[in-house]
Amino acid sequence: MGQTLAQKVYEQHVVRRTEGEPDLLYIDLHLVHEVTSPQAFDGLRAAGRTVRRPDLTMTTEDHNVPTTDLLSPIADPVSRAQVQALRDNTAEFGLRTAPMGDRDQGIVHVIGPQLGLTQPGMTIVCGDSHTSTHGAFGALAFGIGTSEVEHVLATQTLPQRPAQQMSVRVEGELPVGVSAKDVILAVIAEIGTGGGQGHVIEYRGSAIEGLSMESRMTICNMSIEAGARAGLIAPDQTTFDYLAGRRHAATGAEWDAAVAYWSTLRTDDDAVFDREVVIDAASLTPYVTWGTNPGQGLPIGASVPDPTQITDAGDRAAAESALAYMGLTAGTPLNEISVDTVFLGSCTNGRIEDLRVAAELLRGNHVAADTRMLVVPGSIGVKQQAEAEGLDAVFTDAGAEWRGAGCSMCLGMNPDQLAPGERSASTSNRNFQGRQGKGGRTHLVSPAVAAATAITGKLTAPADLAGASRPTAPTGAAV
Amino acid sequence: MDAFTTHTGTAAPLRRTNVDTDQIIPAEYLKRITRTGFEDGLFVAWRTNEPDFVLNKPEYAGASILVAGPDFGTGSSREHANWALLDGGFRVVVSARFADIFRNNSTKSGLLTVQLPAADVEALQDACEADPTLPVTVDLVAKEVRWADVAVPFEIDDYTRWRLLEGLDDVGLTERHLEDISAFEATRPAWLPRTLPVP
Ligand code: SF4
Numbered sequence: 302m303g304q305t306l307a308q309k310v311y312e313q314h315v316v317r318r319t320e321g322e323p324d325l326l327y328i329d330l331h332l333v334h335e336v337t338s339p340q341a342f343d344g345l346r347a348a349g350r351t352v353r354r355p356d357l358t359m360t361t362e363d364h365n366v367p368t369t370d371l372l373s374p375i376a377d378p379v380s381r382a383q384v385q386a387l388r389d390n391t392a393e394f395g396l397r398t399a400p401m402g403d404r405d406q407g408i409v410h411v412i413g414p415q416l417g418l419t420q421p422g423m424t425i426v427c428g429d430s431h432t433s434t435h436g437a438f439g440a441l442a443f444g445i446g447t448s449e450v451e452h453v454l455a456t457q458t459l460p461q462r463p464a465q466q467m468s469v470r471v472e473g474e475l476p477v478g479v480s481a482k483d484v485i486l487a488v489i490a491e492i493g494t495g496g497g498q499g500h501v502i503e504y505r506g507s508a509i510e511g512l513s514m515e516s517r518m519t520i521c522n523m524s525i526e527a528g529a530r531a532g533l534i535a536p537d538q539t540t541f542d543y544l545a546g547r548r549h550a551a552t553g554a555e556w557d558a559a560v561a562y563w564s565t566l567r568t569d570d571d572a573v574f575d576r577e578v579v580i581d582a583a584s585l586t587p588y589v590t591w592g593t594n595p596g597q598g599l600p601i602g603a604s605v606p607d608p609t610q611i612t613d614a615g616d617r618a619a620a621e622s623a624l625a626y627m628g629l630t631a632g633t634p635l636n637e638i639s640v641d642t643v644f645l646g647s648c649t650n651g652r653i654e655d656l657r658v659a660a661e662l663l664r665g666n667h668v669a670a671d672t673r674m675l676v677v678p679g680s681i682g683v684k685q686q687a688e689a690e691g692l693d694a695v696f697t698d699a700g701a702e703w704r705g706a707g708c709s710m711c712l713g714m715n716p717d718q719l720a721p722g723e724r725s726a727s728t729s730n731r732n733f734q735g736r737q738g739k740g741g742r743t744h745l746v747s748p749a750v751a752a753a754t755a756i757t758g759k760l761t762a763p764a765d766l767a768g769a770s771r772p773t774a775p776t777g778a779a780v
Numbered sequence: 781m782d783a784f785t786t787h788t789g790t791a792a793p794l795r796r797t798n799v800d801t802d803q804i805i806p807a808e809y810l811k812r813i814t815r816t817g818f819e820d821g822l823f824v825a826w827r828t829n830e831p832d833f834v835l836n837k838p839e840y841a842g843a844s845i846l847v848a849g850p851d852f853g854t855g856s857s858r859e860h861a862n863w864a865l866l867d868g869g870f871r872v873v874v875s876a877r878f879a880d881i882f883r884n885n886s887t888k889s890g891l892l893t894v895q896l897p898a899a900d901v902e903a904l905q906d907a908c909e910a911d912p913t914l915p916v917t918v919d920l921v922a923k924e925v926r927w928a929d930v931a932v933p934f935e936i937d938d939y940t941r942w943r944l945l946e947g948l949d950d951v952g953l954t955e956r957h958l959e960d961i962s963a964f965e966a967t968r969p970a971w972l973p974r975t976l977p978v979p
Contacts, residue, residue, distance in 0.1 A: 446885035
């Protein structure tokens with residue numbers, strides 16, 4: 302029987318396999334940020350251990366960093382101490398780091414690909430669940446806890462067991478104005494937040510093959526919201542073109558050897574998946590979440606669902622409490638819901654392509670009077686590229702705020718938070734209660750929907766903008 | 781990690797599905813750099829805003845077994861969610877389905893996650909609702925949850941069970957295989973990226 306792509310990458314990294322024990326898996330790249338690492342470094346120190354492979358470890362500051370007033374020290378003393386702990390630890394253990402102000406700084410899942418550290422066929426881990434993002438390159442990439450961070454720092458390996466295999470095939474052509482974010486929100490609405498549990502998801506089909514690397518990252522990013530630890534896409538010419546010339550990509554004969562190997566990384570025709578889901582791309586429309594988990598999403602033309610119509614008792618109770626928390630009434634058309642804040646950013650949608658799509662819609666328009674819009678590039682690299690293209694001016698001319706790079710309002714560990722009761726349309730990945738600030742209400746959307754919503758002040762599909770310039774496929778170099 | 785063999789305590793029913801890690805402990809509590817002291821963040825929004833929340837009820841104040849709805853621990857990889865439950869006095873979480881990373885973290889932090897069929901989870905919720913002082917035993921040796929005259933078996937792989945019973949640290953176990961790791965490293969292709977030296 303053939304193997305899936307994920308099985309091939311996994312098998313390639315088995316260091317040791319013994320009956321009755323988990324496999325020992327080698328890790329090619331370990332990404333580290335300030336929130337989930339301090340206790341791991343303490344563990345190393347307490348046991349007198351060192352970092353086995355500093356040259357396979359990359360650290361950065363992203364979750365706590367402010368996006369304004371970038372030149373001053375972080376005002377919140379607890380955030381500052383956490384960032385300082387990472388600086389001290391990287392100095393002590395001899396690790397590469399990208400602190401605030403560094404040209405390589407940014408959200409850990411944005412900088413890995415941008416630097417060319419994320420490559421096909423690799424195993425990549427980080428103490429962060431959205432590590433699944435890197436699967437867009439055909440890497441096996443998954444989030445780990447702090448105890449495992451310590452384990453990888455010490456040994457560059459992890460005890461693992463093979464996952465089950467799931468195929469999500471998206472066939473056909475996406476309608477204009479429908480993006481990767483809408484695809485993944487539709488997938489999660491279809492299979493549920495536990496649908497991918499125990500599985501690695503491979504996204505395939507013609508609609509996926511037609512996506513840019515950035516859109517592929519958006520899809521793989523939210524695999525975790527579907528319950529899967531990892532999601533991946535077979536590498537192809539789009540992948541190779543993205544990587545060629547990046548700072549950490551090989552060159553010359555080594556590049557050729559790498560591409561030759563990468564070209565073998567695809568699921569065998571006779572491989573068997575444990576579960577298969579097929580989605581018709583042409584049937585998709587822009588999606589938005591109405592509830593407090595990412596599976597509670599609907600097309601933007603639909604209405605807030607009526608919990609009494611839900612048969613499963615658990616789902617019904619969850620919908621009732623979600624509507625109460627979100628301050629929504631069953632039957633309200635989703636596109637009549639007003640929002641206070643629009644957040645464009647995060648490791649889901651904080652890359653250059655996302656900013657381009659939103660800027661295109663905002664050009665010559667203005668953010669609605671009672672709405673604020675925050676634009677937070679995913680990394681310094683994205684920020685510089687956007688500024689080189691003049692996108693910052695498009696945003697500020699439209700009345701949006703152009704900020705520094707980081708996680709920002711995705712989780713509100715820095716000062717960018719929603720006030721209690723405040724409602725957002727957010728391009729991030731989690732609409733959990735209080736995620737963007739205590740009492741904050743989050744609707745997850747694509748960058749195009751975010752921009753259209755900013756203009757009207759209500760949840761809006763780009764196609765419904767009066768006199769809308771139709772969103773076009775973005776062009777230009779990727780960052 | 782503390783060893784886990786068998787635990788008897790009282791149980792609190794958390795009748796909610798999809799309890800995500802942001803509810804177990806919100807991001808603002810993750811700024812600490814210690815490994816303990818997270819109990820003040822445990823379910824803090826629900827404890828603050830909902831007087832009727834189960835853990836606000838005095839009869840469940842001493843509970844050490846949490847019996848939750850399906851899809852417990854979805855969301856972030858924060859092991860702080862495990863630590864907060866441990867710091868809050870819980871040794872065991874019972875649910876019909878756990879998020880993968882939460883469950884995996886629990887095997888490293890010493891919090892036992894027990895997956896039972898949904899009907900058994902509900903029966904246990906009913907039982908500890910009817911009598912909050914009901915003693916419940918989670919027996920990792922026998923792989924069984926017991927209350928009143930009920931005994932429900934649960935599955936756990938032998939290796940993880942052995943590690944939990946012995947309270948063993950994974951790093952120490954892996955260090956027995958450093959030679960295998962070095963041998964593997966010698967076979968890695970030269971074109972694989974390195975973070976150092978900085979290009
Ligand atoms: S942007 Fe949000 S989801 Fe992504 S790493 Fe940062 S906090 Fe996590």
